[in-house]
Amino acid sequence: MSESTSTPGLIVTVGPIAHGGHCVARHEGRVIFVRHAIPGEIVEIALTEHDADAKFWRADVTRVLEASADRVQHFWPEADALRAASRQSIPVGGAEFGHVSRPRQRALKTAVVREQLQRLGGLSAEILDELFSDGVQDVDSSGTLEQANGLGWRTRVGFAVTPSGKVGMHSHRSHTIIPIEEMPLALPAVNDLRLWEHDFTGIERVEVAAPANGSGVLVLVAPAAGLSEKAAGAAVKRVARSLAGCQTPPSVARWNFESGAIEVQSGRGWVRETTADHEFRVTGDGFWQIHRNAPKILTDAALGALLEGGYLNDGAHVADLYAGAGLFSAPLADAVGPQGSVLSVEAAPGTSRDARKNLHSAAQVEIVQSRVEQVMGGERRGLSAVVLDPPRAGAGKSVVRSLVAQRPSAIVYVSCDPASLARDVKYFANAGWQVDRITAFDLYPHTHHVETVVRLTKVTPSKKTDLGRS
Structure with a gap:
């Protein structure tokens, strides 16, 4: 390159x-x-x-x-390609649609979702017209003016560090780190730390988790590779002392971004996330949806898709795959009641431990720390329905094969990447399954990313032609 x-x-x-x-x-x-x-x-x-x-x-x-x-005028000078060119520099990544009006951003994302599902997923234009007529939906229209403009939504932000100890961000597909003095997409609690005024010499990466409920910010700092243990420890302690001077001091932990291990320096090594009905502990860099409204929007969409088709009711047996800290598992447990069951599968050990803590009072939930294909590839579990929220790479052929073998009545797939979603949709189609519901949300304003929720059901003989290409 x-x-x-x-x-x-x-x-x-x-x-x-x-x-x-x-x-x-x-x-x-x-x-x-x-x-x-x-x-x-x-x-x-x-x-x-x-x-x-x-x-x-x-x-x-x-x-x-x-x-x-x-x-439109880009809201963030450091991410604006035109202003970067005028100063013979390059823009930071992470806001590549900031020069596009918000309605056009959603139209562009709608076009991408359609194109991927048609070209890679094999859905016809007619089916997409029927199932995806609403396109990518706005999720910020009822917020503050700043939020309506697509700003102030990120609850998680990662920063790189320059050799001189300043926080910054990489340009797209580049190792170049550009110092920054604001992160307009982040919640105010992140910017209030004013990380750009602190010295991060000896630190390679900084991750910030700032729950939308205001329950306290966690800053994870990863020492630079090659430092001695003494030097690394000293760098982390210096940062913790510096951040203790913030108006609202955050918790600070040393973080190994390869193993996920953390060592608390001040405060606690986890954050408290909440939804309308549940509270979740999320340790270190454990996965949580980054848009402040995403937990409600996605759980409503996923459970709504199952409830709408009569696939989720009291006594049902369901699986939540790539379950994280239990965002979907908790409301699924409420829906199936004590006579039903929820199988919650997560491969990351730390996040699985969080799920055990978060769901300890729900006896109908079984927490399994394992890879999805290992759990689903075993004996039949009598599942009524499945919810899966895989990482950006998607589920893949082996997972799709194992899910189909379980013979649930419906599968709800939550995706942050249209290409991997479309590829997996094609795998399902080859196994005799069809997409019969599509919703998509602009949960990443000013970026090209989009969140899509689809429902898949077994193809009936009269509908086998619906999956044909246009």
Whole structure:
């Protein structure tokens, strides 16, 4: 990869949006993936990856010659490609749609979800018209003005650290760290720490968890590789003392980002997350949905899809796969009642321990710390329904095969990546299953990411043609 080399002056007409946060353009027969553009614009670009034998090149916009009506001033100077180009720099990643109006952002994401489900998933255009007519839905319209503008929603933020000890963020597909002095997408509690004013010399990564309920912030610091134990310990203690001077001091823990192990320096090594009906302990960097509204939106969507079809009721037997700390397991346990059962499967040891603590009073929940395919690949469990929320890479063929073998009546798949979702949908289709419900939410404003919830059911003979390509 040729990293962030500048070859300005190339003029292109921007084509359609593609998965991954870029648009497709062509120059002399070469495909170029262009970031910070909008379909239909004419722009000047700087090539950032352009190996002669590469199948495609990558580029950033440096100047707009003919702008889309949906182009707006980027809210974050450090992430704005145009301002970065004017200072002969590169933008930070993480806000690649910040130059696009919010309605157009959702339209672009809708187009990506449709394209992936049609091209990779095999769903026809007619089925998508029927099931996905609402497109990607806004989740911030009822918030504050800042939230309605797509800001102040992240409850989790990761930072890199420059060699001089300043917090920053990487540019897209780059090892370059750009110092920052704000993170507009984060909750105020994150920015209130003013991490950019602290010295993080000797620290490689900083992760911040700031629950939307205001119950206390946790800062995880990972010492730089190669430091002696004495030097690493001293760096962590110095940061903890510095952060103790914040107006609202956070908890601070030393963090091994490879093993997940933490060593508390001050406060506690976990945060308390809450939903309307449940409280959850999430230790260290354990997984939790990062948008402040995501827990409610996704649990309502997933359980609603099962309730709507009559697949979830008192006495039902369900599985929650890739269960994390129990976000879906807890309301599923409420829904099935004491006569039903919930199998909650999570591979990460620390997060599985959190689930045991969070669900200890629900006798109908069985917590299993294991890989999903190992648990589901065994004997039949008599499941009524399954909810799965896999990581970005998706579930994969072996997991799909094991789920199909369990013969549940319905499967609800929660996905943060349209491409891996579409691939898995195709695996299900090949096994005789169909998508019969699709909802998607803009839970990552100003980025290309989108959260999608689909329901899959066994194909009946009269509907086998519904999965045909258009």
